[in-house]
Amino acid sequence: MAKYVGSTGAYMWSNVTGPGWENATGVPVDSTGNIAVTGNFDNAIDFGGGALSTAGSGDIFVAKLSGATGA
DSSP states (O other), X not given: OEEXXXXXXXXXXXXXXOSXXXXXXXXXXXXXXXXXXXXXXXXXXXXXXOOEEOSSSOEEEEEEEOTXXXX
16 A cells, blocks of 8 residues: 655555455545555455454455554
């Protein structure tokens, strides 16, 4: 995932989330710039709090990321 400044496209931050594939299906942003992400993944995914593993061939996720840092 990555965040860029909306008005200029300047890079802000990015992170690598897992060894498999990830697919974001919804990415709303709140009034303070925080990001909520929904989607699905295969293998494992890590948003910074430790890896989550799939229960089978794929799973879903919901994550909230700081707009300022991606934490």
